[in-house]
Amino acid sequence: AQKITQTQPGMFVQEKEAVTLDCTYDTSDQSYGLFWYKQPSSGEMIFLIYQGSYDEQNATEGRYSLNFQKARKSANLVISASQLGDSAMYFCAMREGRSNYQLIWGAGTKLIIKP
Amino acid sequence: NAGVMQNPRHLVRRRGQEARLRCSPMKGHSHVYWYRQLPEEGLKFMVYLQKENIIDESGMPKERFSAEFPKEGPSILRIQQVVRGDSAAYFCATSRGREGLNTEAFFGQGTRLTVV
Numbered sequence: 001a002q003k004i005t006q007t008q009p010g011m012f013v014q015e016k017e018a019v020t021l022d023c024t025y026d027t028s029d030q031s032y033g034l035f036w037y038k039q040p041s042s043g044e045m046i047f048l049i050y051q052g053s054y055d056e057q058n059a060t061e062g063r064y065s066l067n068f069q070k071a072r073k074s075a076n077l078v079i080s081a082s083q084l085g086d087s088a089m090y091f092c093a094m095r096e097g098r099s100n101y102q103l104i105w106g107a108g109t110k111l112i113i114k115p
Numbered sequence: 116n117a118g119v120m121q122n123p124r125h126l127v128r129r130r131g132q133e134a135r136l137r138c139s140p141m142k143g144h145s146h147v148y149w150y151r152q153l154p155e156e157g158l159k160f161m162v163y164l165q166k167e168n169i170i171d172e173s174g175m176p177k178e179r180f181s182a183e184f185p186k187e188g189p190s191i192l193r194i195q196q197v198v199r200g201d202s203a204a205y206f207c208a209t210s211r212g213r214e215g216l217n218t219e220a221f222f223g224q225g226t227r228l229t230v231v
Contacts, residue, residue, distance in 0.1 A: 004157070037222075045158070045206055045222040091157050101148050101171070101210075105157025 003027065004094055004106035012112050013082050020067070021077040021109050023092030029053075031097035034075040036066065039089040039108070048090075051075055087113045118142065119209050120189075121223035128197045128230050136226045138207035139189040146212065147190040149182060152204040152225070164190055197230045204228075 005024045013019045025034065036048040051059045051066045059066040067076040079086055089110050093103040118141035128134050138147055145166050150158040160174040164184040175182065179197075184190040194201055206225045 043204060043227060044224040047221055093157070101146075101163050102160045102174075103150075103158065105159070107155070107157055 002106075003104045004092055006090075006092055006106035006109050008109045009107075010110040010112070012114055014114050015084060016081055019079045019082050019086075019111065021079075021090050021092075021111065023075045023077065023106060025073050025075060025092075025094050027073075027094065027096050029097035033095040034066070034068070035093040035095070035103065036064070036075075036077045037091045037093065038086075039091060041088070045091075049077070082113050084113050084115060087111060119144075119207060119221055119223035121205075121207055121226050123226060124224060125227045126229070128228065130198060130230055131196050134194040134197050134201070134228055134230075136192040136194075136205050136228070137189040138192070138209070138223055140209035141221065144209035144211050146210045147184050148208045148210075149190070149192050150206045150208070150222075152206065154203070158206060161192075194228075197228070199230050202228055202230045 003026050007022050032053045034051045038046045038048055049059050049061045049064045049066050051068045058068050063080045065078045067078055075092060077090060089108045091108045092106040095103055120139040122137050126134055140147055147164045149161040151161055152158045162169065162175045162182045163171040164182055166184055167186055169182065179195045181193045190207065192205060204225045204227050206222045208222045
């Protein structure tokens with residue numbers, strides 16, 4: 001079974017619209033962390049946002065927010081007011097409680113922002 | 116994150132040659148994690164090292180791959196007798212201590228290995 005599932009291989013969004021990138025996860029651990037990364041065409045892996053399993057508030061970082069629904073095991077990334085520079089691959093990753101360094105990654109979503 | 120430096124950014128090797136990938140941690144970081152990204156996929160864990168010690172190499176192929184993190188200098192990921200299937204992007208991340216990749220996890224810019 002997939003530990004991290006990103007169901008949207010690709011998305012097109014109009015500039016300035018909000019966009020939600022889906023991520024569902026599967027773990028039996030009580031303690032875990034969820035990460036989102038952006039990988040532009042230049043290839044580097046850019047950390048965006050983190051949500052811990054015990055965090056009660058949804059994480060926010062500027063235009064990024066994480067819609068954390070623990071019961072549904074989903075951790076969707078919301079980008080508000082999208083910009084052309086947001087075009088990139090986006091990866092969801094999970095750290096499970098028993099390992100604090102092995103991140104498990106989804107296959108990614110390719111986001112293209114249209115002008 | 117600019118603090119984790121990987122070089123070279125791009126590396127081309129012929130089949131059978133050796134590839135050496137370097138990762139210099141952020142200042143004050145003594146723990147290094149290597150990941151591999153095959154085309155169209157997410158990253159896969161390879162190995163976790165502290166200075167002079169391999170802590171977990173469960174994700175590393177048994178043959179031809181090795182990693183080290185000497186007392187001085189960068190961490191090195193070494194691939195001997197490269198094959199086409201080794202073509203991938205190799206990323207490292209670093210941390211200060213055993214907290215690992217916790218609230219933030221910064222990666223280097225990666226090394227893109229192409230085997231021709």
